[in-house]
Amino acid sequence: MASVIERTRTTTTSEQEGLLLARYLLRASDVPRDALERFETGCEALFGAGSNAEDLAFCRFVTRRPWSLPYLDAALGILKPQTLLRKKLFLMLAVLEAMPQNVAAFTPRPAPIAVVIARLLALGISSGFKALAGVCLYPFARRSP
């Protein structure tokens, strides 16, 4: 893929944020450059009007500690679903979904019902554990300087 951001390339803060969110969502290291540009434009269009201090603190926290993103996302999904970090995740998800190269990732995969139930259970359990860990991080993240 020609326009892929490599791990080593120097990036701007919002590109870094986009890269982090896209890698988390797709569980892939290569992210098309278009996705990051579109994410940046989307952030300007949708969240340009300014955000509150707590919203920004969550974003800062995960940018500095990328490992914390899955946990904080899980906790915020329950505690503060409308926070900026979650909105940015949805925006990135939308951007990635509307790209032809990701169509397979967004298309349902037929499988025997037992497999589907097993997958759903696994996803439920992992969400639960992540949310627990995220709730522990939450007080630190919301005050991230």
Place this chain on the structure above:
Amino acid sequence: MRLTDGVIVVGSGASATAAAFPLVRAGIPVLMLDVGNVDDHYAAVIPEKSFTELRGSDPGQHRYFLGDDFEGVPFGQVRVGAQLTPPRRFIQRDAERLTPMNTSTFAGVESLAKGGLGAGWGAVAVQFDDHDLRDFPIRLRDLAPYYESVAARIGVSGAADDLHERYGNCSCLQPPLELDSLGASILDRYEKRRAAMNQMGVYLGRARLAALSRDLGVRRAQSYHDMDFYSDREQSVFRPAFAVDELRQFPHFVYAKPYLVERFCETDGGQGIEVAALHTESGRRETFKARRLVIAAGTLGTARIVLRSLERYDTPVPIVSNPYTYVPCIHLPMLGKAVKDRRHSLTQFGVILEPGPRSARRVHAQAYSYRSLLLFKIVKEAPLPVAEGFHVMRELMNSFVILGIHHEDRPAVTKRCVLRKAKDGGPDRLEVSYKNPQDVEREQASAEKVLLKAFRKLGCWPLKRIHPGNGASIHYGGTVPMTSEDRELTTTPECQLRGTSTVFLADGSVLPYLPAKALTLTLMANAERVGVRVSRELAWKEGQRS
């Protein structure tokens, strides 16, 4: 001043165009005044391909799926009109600026588009029967011939099944659109459990849609591209804008835009009418003169024009709007199953809950599958981490059925709109307050329980009930209702505005209440009835003159 020796029709929506046809066909000059916004942005960027082909090949798909300004990426509560994708957003353009509304209790949607709200409607096209019309001052026999001719003109498809009688008979019915895999699975289960379902008062049947299964004139049969929420390329789904273009073939029909009609005034001792309108581009005010005026500016738009013209600022008038609940369900038998790619995006089947011990009123629901509105929108609804939520929703998507439940709505003192005069030289504001009495809400909740219980028997497990808010059905009516009683701010059963001799109303404003069924086919049939009434009156006057 511009003169027409015929009729001015205000608006270009489903109602206005239906009123215009009989007039134009009778040879009467018609001047249609409309704001008439159009989509001049997206239509050209959507290739004529199926959803699956576009998803896999079009690098520009983000433009119409998400919008150039990301207007298709919603945040917050479930919004009104989830099907209003970026290419449909022009429907609401300028409405807030030119026809502002003050309300904290009503999520009203108004349109100043060519074709009005019909430019994005879901095309459910069902008739009211005598049960639905029981407290109207007209009966089914008054509407029946017009249902028939409207259906022949716009093309309606459906089946002779359990809902046939309830949706109304029609000799020109096209065969139903094909079912998708999910719809077929649920209807198949219904067939096997019909007796038990019917005992609960629940009846299911194929969707009755203003969408073609066979070509009709220049319009083509449904292509099953699943792009109905984005594009009108094949014109399978009826849009009132097509009717405007058809009307323009007549030399004595004129479509004039962008005119925002502000008020009317009767002249010549009630023999003629003057209409004042704002040219919204130049800011110029113009006057038009005609023999009759038919107003079909939408339920709220018509109320504005009537109240302003009669100088009835600060006077409350009623409003009704079908209470609406969305219920996403999982149809367990489809879990993990592959589904047909060939499908349309419209409703798959309809449901009627007949009145019974748990619900005194009829309830109407439509069932939709979920795909072309994209996965990210439903991931947002789950309290899961986004990465897991996206995988969960992907697993569930093929088994997702979304029920849209509509309830009947009757006027009440707690549901009112009032026109307030602008103090700052800006446009007048319509204040809407809407609250249903608690006993009515309880009754609706209990009817929903019955319906969802029946759906569990069909293998559909409801996940949650979502109330998108009052007004979210985008079915509005009752602001200047037709009645046999001689009351001000009402119309006669023929839809003539009381206190005038030349003004007729021809949209949802005249419906005294809203039965649970989708209203627009009735709006069109009634508007055609009004058009016929006016054309006969003018023909009779003409006969007397000569």
